[in-house]
Amino acid sequence: MKPTRILTVDDSASMRALLLHALTTQGFEVEQAEDGQQAFEWLATNEVDVVITDINMPRLDGFGLIEQLRDTARHADRPILVLTTESSDEKKRRARDAGATGWIVKPFDAEKLATAVRRVAH
């Protein structure tokens, strides 16, 4: 079976490194983007199985990225997880309203990431 491909979107280099490490050790294939705009442009011509995105980012934030992706035919049904520091119901509702498939509450461990990804990877 082909490994699940994931795009992580985070403007923090250390967070990217952590995600890369955690996800690759769980056997996922990882691509990385530094903000929503870069991710959106990359996704215009590339495919991944799951997108994991931070919310607070320059240029295009996580919610904006999701909304734009949901408007494209290619990514309308793409599983997208948001990384959030808060797990309040209000935050979850916002993520869901923005079109997120699910969320991962920071800080995360490799196990938690893998569970969240498997829960949405088609």
Place this chain on the structure above:
Amino acid sequence: MNGIDIQAIFFDECEESLQAAEAGLDACKAGTQDSETINAIFRAVHSIKGGAGAFGYEALASYTHVFENLLGDVREGTVLVTSDLVDMLLLALDCLRDHVESVRGGAPAPDDEAIKARLAEAHENVGKDGGAAAEAPAPEPAAASASAEMDDLDALLDDLLGSDPAPVAEAPAEEVAEEEDEKGEEWALYVCPQAGAMDNGSEPLLWLRELVELGGICVKCDESILPQIDEMDPKQGYLAWTFSMPASVERDKVADIFDFVGEQCRVLYGEEALNPPARARAEVAPAAKAPPVAAPAATSATTKPETAAAPAPAPTQTPTPSAPASQSIRIDLGKLDQLIDGVGELVIAQAMLAQRLSNEGLAHFEELAMLEGLVRDIQERAMAFRAQPISSVFSRVPRLLRELATTTGKHVKLVVAGETTELDKTVIERLSEPLTHLIRNAVDHGIESPEDRQAVGKDPEGTLTLSAEQKAGRIVIRIGDDGGGINREKVLAKAIEKGIVDPEVHNLSDEEIDNLIFAPGFSTAAQVSSISGRGVGMDVVRQNVKELGGRITIESRPGQGTDFVLALPLTLAISDGMIVQVGDQSLVVPLTHVVESLSPAETEIKGMGRNIRMLNVRGQFLPIVPLRQLTGGPRAETNIETNMENGVLVVVETERCGQAALLVDAIIDQRQFVIKSLDTHYRSVDGVAGATILGNGRVALIVDVDRLVLDMTSRRHAPAEAA
């Protein structure tokens, strides 16, 4: 990559964040307090907090948490940016820098009690008029939550640093096994995904599989409301499952699976799961996202009154309304494009046949006309497969206007017409960016402030009109505002200041002045927004439209408003063109550029220098560009005089250089042609937009008019045009 490397990245990043925050605060102090500046400061501190949490720097995490809380208030606008506040934030930033230094050097954390208390106080004063003093100080819970987060991270960090993560992963499993021995009671779980449960990439099947992995056994599948197959919409939830979960599985663990799930999936536990509310077919009818009356917690904003009010009669009605939905099938876009490509070839083959027959003197007979009609028909229908209503783009505008209303304070009414007009899917997808920019521009610069509008007797609320229609084989989209119109004096002054226009030139027409806003380098202050990020200039908008094979024009009436008119092709694959003869070559000039064609009298041609000829068209002088240069090389240029006598001039409109006259030997035909990219078959060539196959089977190059005229004119007037 190991833990140490990642930490090094983190410290580099801290340095960048600290600088960004400082730059932002300096800007605030200097008076720039827009949302982007505040956001940048927030992000900087937020990013340090994220890393601090991840690496287990408790004191830093706790401090940034307090700092971020206050910045969050500033961002929300609940705390006002005053000079005192900025001073305090700068102090807090200094302390943050000390924190980062201490972590990096392994030194004890700096004394942050005083500043932390001030930050917490400012944060707590928000929304709490009085009584704030009685509350516990913020640092305590922050520290507690930070340390709780640490446990989670230990596994990841251990893993990074090479120790064995296995015990962490296995521990819960052992506990589970023990519990199973103790109590043997199984419990029931009811899962009922409803309409919308598969939206946004959710897949209920995965949840069910996870239940099975946990040891759950499906004891019942309720298919009572499953409709006939021709009424079935796969996105609706028709099935409900009852699972028997082993006693060892805690309810929380199951609830975790459904954490992502909103109101679109009903999940019941224990006793409730054994007696789920009755389901009626009405609740899966396409329009009804509404939960049934029996569902306790769920209320939905999307509830449609009519469906909620009348759930009972729905079952009898279902067969009729849902029947049309089953009349569609999903086709892979790639297959569709292959078909459309094939139809393109068919168009060419038909044209070749017509040409051959015409050469044999058999041009006019009924079967050929019939074939031509059929081919055109098939072509149009194939194109329609890719067509989508423009409403998918227009529907995003209200949200954009709301956002603009908050940033600019201008409330704008939206009037939309022709949203059912259909366009090629690719055109639709690539239209959204220029359209967004034009609307932003209309609200920002076009529509006046409410006060100014009232002063001139207008409705304080501006109106934005969006319309789309199909006209003469093209789609015309109009973005109109009822603002003040383009201030031509200001535009001209700015264009002169930017060196776009020679100050000596005084006879620019209104239209030419309006078009200056499309000149590269005209847009100044980068407009910042949360939607499209840093703004782009209008030249990029024009470029985007041009890449779609379209044109953009401006109609501005002083005091009454401005209309931007986009004329776009119906499809990107087929276009109308004029076939011209140049030497022994046939070339195609896209019809969108052609204004007129004429055989000039000798007196209408004026020489300028050695090689330049200008054509006088009703008093306006246009540069003559011999197309022979594209096909023949420099030798042709010297023969310009002899070519002129026998040639025809095609006046074309270009994006950057106004009008020009292309000199060709003869005009042969005007017809539709299928565009084949040179890039994919050969390589990109300057001045050539692509190639096509003519009716006689020969390949003809499609002229890139904009590029060609730009190249020719800039080569001649190099010093003047360089500006």
